[in-house]
Amino acid sequence: MGENAINKQEEIMKTYRSIIQKHTFTTVEEERQHRKQRLAAAFRLFSKFGFDEGVAGHITARDPKFEDHFWVNPLGMHFSQIKASDLILVNHHGEVVEGDRPLNLAAFAIHSEVHAARPDVIAAAHAHSVYGKTWSSLGRLLDPITQDACAFYQDHTLFDDFTGVVKETEEGKRIAKALGNYKAAILRNHGLLTVGQTVDEAAWWFITMERSCQAQLLAEAAGTPILIDDEHATITAKQIGHSDAGWFKFQPLWDRIVKEQPDLLK
Numbered sequence: 457m458g459e460n461a462i463n464k465q466e467e468i469m470k471t472y473r474s475i476i477q478k479h480t481f482t483t484v485e486e487e488r489q490h491r492k493q494r495l496a497a498a499f500r501l502f503s504k505f506g507f508d509e510g511v512a513g514h515i516t517a518r519d520p521k522f523e524d525h526f527w528v529n530p531l532g533m534h535f536s537q538i539k540a541s542d543l544i545l546v547n548h549h550g551e552v553v554e555g556d557r558p559l560n561l562a563a564f565a566i567h568s569e570v571h572a573a574r575p576d577v578i579a580a581a582h583a584h585s586v587y588g589k590t591w592s593s594l595g596r597l598l599d600p601i602t603q604d605a606c607a608f609y610q611d612h613t614l615f616d617d618f619t620g621v622v623k624e625t626e627e628g629k630r631i632a633k634a635l636g637n638y639k640a641a642i643l644r645n646h647g648l649l650t651v652g653q654t655v656d657e658a659a660w661w662f663i664t665m666e667r668s669c670q671a672q673l674l675a676e677a678a679g680t681p682i683l684i685d686d687e688h689a690t691i692t693a694k695q696i697g698h699s700d701a702g703w704f705k706f707q708p709l710w711d712r713i714v715k716e717q718p719d720l721l722k
Contacts, residue, residue, distance in 0.1 A: 487520040489540065491518075491519075491520065491578070491579075492527055492543050493540045494517070494654070494656055494659075495516075495517045495527055495529075496539055496540045496542070496721070497714060497720055498515050498656075498658075498659035499535040499536075500535065500717055501659065502515070503535035503536035506586065507584075507662075509583070509584040509585075512562075512583065512584040513529075513582060513583035513584055514529055514566075514582055514583075515528070515581040515582075515658065515659065516563065517578060518579070522545075522547070523575075524548040524572070525548070526568070526571055527545055528546055528559070528567065529560070529563075530555065530557030530558060530559070531557065531560040532557075539720050540721060544557055544559065546559055548568060548572070550564045564625075564628075566627075566628045566631055567628070568628060569625055569632040573632040573633070574632070574637075577653070577658075578652065578653050579651065579652050579655040579657070579659070580650070580651045581658045581662040582643075582649045582650075582662075584646075584647050585647060587669040587673060588666045589645075589647040589648075591642065591673060592643055592644050592646055595614065595645075596642075597613070597614055598642075598672060599672060599683055600689035601682070601683055601684065602684075603684075604664055604668055604696075605668040605671065606692035607661070607692075607693060607702075608665060610690070611640070612638050612639065612641060612642065613636060613642070614642050614644060615630070615631050615634040615641050615643045615644060617630065617644065618643070639651055639697075639702075640662075640665055648662060648669070652702055652703075653703075654703050656707070656710065657703045658702075660702045660706040
């Protein structure tokens with residue numbers, strides 16, 4: 457990577473950070489509402505993209521004050537209808553401490569252990585999206601066949617141990633262990649799991665990972681994809697696979713969904 461390219465990348469990184477730093481909060485209540493609104497927006501977008509399958513799927517956001525608690529969608533509520541005020545707060549025992557709707561036990565079993573194992577993770581996303589679950593049945597990692605897929609190059613893992621619907625925290629612990637320090641995991645015969653330092657980031661990684669699964673399935677159906685070599689895949693991953701980039705790429709989607717469906721903010 458040439459010196460000019462490195463300098464340009466550093467300028468881009470500074471721009472990302474300067475934008476992110478504008479999100480400062482004077483109270484914990486303000487920060488909590490911000491996270492809840494971003495979470496509601498992520499659900500609305502997941503619905504628009506077809507990432508809903510009955511009652512399956514969940515996105516969580518760690519509470520800014522009670523860090524062993526997280527906000528999550530109520531069981532049985534369609535993603536397209538979720539508002540910030542509909543989200544429920546769950547503690548580390550799996551008890552709903554705010555909200556009057558039931559909890560998805562699979563959401564608690566998986567997300568509680570991921571949040572516990574990864575203090576850096578603010579949000580985690582999982583859904584039974586069509587291409588993600590299809591790709592997961594192959595028991596393989598994504599290959600660096602496109603620029604977008606390079607965001608996950610050497611930064612995702614495979615949980616190669618399907619045992620049925622996740623209902624116990626022990627299963628969540630094994631998923632969290634497999635995830636390690638990566639930003640995403642392919643859960644074999646199940647689907648995708650992504651995490652981030654913001655709700656925005658976790659949601660974006662899921663959206664673009666689902667599309668990368670779709671792209672590889674299409675490419676392999678048509679022929680033999682040409683892989684990007686290790687050197688350039690690594691460079692590209694550093695350019696588009698960092699946390700700030702994940703946050704930034706979600707912002708146009710946030711603007712779109714809030715303009716179309718402003719009721720999600722309530």
